[in-house]
Amino acid sequence: MLRRSPPANIEAEQALLGALLTNNKAYERVSDFLIPAHFADPVNGRIYEAIARRIDRGSLADPITMRAEFEHSGVLDDVGGTSYLARLLGAMVGIVNAGDYGRAIHDAWIRRELIDIGETVVNNAYGTADGTDGTTQIGIAEETLFKLATDKGQDGGFVTFEQALTGALEVAELAYKRTGDVSGLTSGLRDFDKKTGGLHPSDLLILAGRPAMGKTALATKIAFSAARALQREAEDQNRKPSGAVAIFSLEMSSEQLATRILSEQAEVSGERIRRGDIGAREFDRFVRVSRELATLPLQIDDTPAISLSAMRTRCRRLKRTKGLSLVVVDYLQLMRPALGTRPDSRVLEISMITQGLKAIAKEFEVPVIALSQLSRQVESREDKRPMLSDLRESGSIEQDADAVMFVYRDEYYLQQRMPKDSAYDSMDKYQTAVEEWQRKMALVHNKAELILEKQRHGPTGTIPLYFEGEFTRFGDLDTHHDA
Template sequence: MIIIDQNISLELVEKSLLGSMLHENYLITDSQVKAEHFTTQVHQTIFNTMQQLANTGKSIDYITLLSSREPLELGGANYVADLKNYANTTKFDQYADIAMANWREQTKQQILAQAQAENWSIQDIQTNLDNLSDTGATVNTSIKADLMLAADRPYEPCSVKKGITTGLDDLDKMTNGFQDGELFILAARPSMGKTDTLDHFAINAGLKGHLPIIISLEMKRETLIDRLIAAVGSINRLNMRDPYTTMSDEQKAKWTQAIGILNTTNIQIDDRPAMTVPQIRASARKLIKQNPDKKPIIFIDYLQIIRGNNPRDNQTQIIGQISWDLKQMAREFNCPVVCLSQLNRSVEQRQDKRPIMSDIRDSGNIEQDADVIAFLYRDEYYSKESEAKNQLEIILAKHRNGPTGTVTAAYVKETGRLLNIDWGAAR
């Protein structure tokens, strides 16, 4: 038994991978795991059998596996049945990395031993070692086909790729909506309306037929749902505590209508606390697989309370790794990832309290990894004499593929609702 670290053996890693695949069949084809990454013939045979069943469109379970091979080839009926006890889909990616890293190390040792025995040239050794980083995916590196497609662009009407709408016209004009593969950081001090803005984005994405996935690390599911109902129904949140006694018949009718509207949005909420990025990725992957006909958009509340993978790192290192992982997740799922972030207290010490990039708490690599960084600011929070009543500034401080600047939305704090500024006062 090969020991990977103090707590995990390679045998258990491989059992967990196979058990997770039995539990969630889509992992068989959606991951980069191959038969050669398993160290035993039994595990390779089990995986190959799973792949054969998956390629023919059949479900993979205890019965179909044992019906496809002689039980002894799979380690026996009890061995196959026991695999599900090791399933851990939230750590699947981590365990897959361990298995592939072990395969690369073993293969490297074999290459070096063969090179020494056969007196290979340095160039041959380097070529073989470089091939280890190739997971088998075919990568098209030539730009010839792309240039052919680009040749006619000056002579054809331009078609701008629209992303998932933000629900705010002025913000959509600047960003073209939330774009696939991009990480959007939305940062603000407390009481600026971060969660309400996230809810607004999720509701509008859902109403347009997309799949909003909310990872709520701070707020419980029930509280978040109440806020969604209040925003859609324009219901004062004070009435949400005891709607039976505090709401009029007219308000109760709004409540029912709001629930009907929310029911069409297909919003998904995972409110487990202290999640890691691999857990968030596993949760999102499962939901995306369950809704293959909908474009996903992932919302996370909020960045600083995502749990890091290495407790020995300091907070800046942890946040830097998390921001990089979130960007990779956006690229992997080819969907927007919108993540809330806290700002440090330095904002409060300045006369102009509009946030700037350096105000992001534990910034790490956030400024580098994010495609868009936006700040929220409400002038009336700091000044009772402010003329900007019920207004929320959304300050685009970084926009990798577009302009920066400020847009203003109407914000009704009592209901948590955001509206276009030109008609917000009427609502």
């Protein structure tokens, strides 16, 4: 059988190196996407690396300045010594073609990588010595292809402090140009954005609370606001949204979640929507708002008990097809760890999940908001405001998270303490107790607290919020009004 040679374009490699040695400005046309590993001929790759190193230092890289370095390193020994430089200069057609040479080299490298991935997939599919099943192999193959499509073959490693400072300056510039000092993605909550600067890439945020506190409603509010901000930014620049918001709803169906968002935006009670107890005018408003929201870059996955590996695969697909800007998980205790893992305890299992969610945030460079349940020990305290120790199966939740937030509504607990006439020996005492209860209820009515208990990159504290139970809607709480 004839064996085909892997794709390579040696002529383009030599022509590019000749162009670089003739005029170092040609490096600017390829430096943003081409690295030494992309060259099929290792010698050409090492020559490119040496040239790039000198240019990056601000030094001249030509046959004269490079000759001593090549003679000392012995890089050119296998190709005839420094006379190879003359061959490179002879192969150069014109420096204006440097960009085309670079793209041809990069394209050949991509095709060689695809062949290698294909061979690995075939070999893994034939043999099952490592115990991985077909579904897991699909995920591994997708991950490899995604990495090839996104990182251009540049492995992680050290960056200079100068590069790190450049990145920090870009973030500061973004915050300076945006209104409200928000450098990250907006949450739609003014006071939260002021305290955190918005939702930042690579951050894992834990939003926890007891049942009926409104965790899902608050997370949905943030996801919706972020999607709307992405849509408006795209409309202002006359383009498609640069990314989508992904909600993994393990507890509620996609229809229930959509109904909740529609209820909030159309200001029609979700309970009345389910019962069909709405008039023609309200239904028309409901339909009109649904049409407006239909184009939002919001994706919902309601797979129950989704595994960490499946979530990563779906995030990878979404990033490749529509872009990815935010991930919301409701909620992490309902997730399963990666396929093939069997943790010894529930605490270890949750620890693996939180570590995996943090890894997703870093891999895709997006903020991840994960909802979490709290233990029942909250209910046994007089002050039922949550603390970090209340995180259920906490393990490494607190450790892995960049921010931990608790949603708390005093109104919920106070409502349960409504006085009963049977507990009082006279109507006067009962009436007095009811009036005192009503006074306290008035103070906390429609009020909620977002307790920012941990924030790795900023201050902590309590953020007051407005909560409208009829529409399960959170918003900013304005305690002062202009006359």
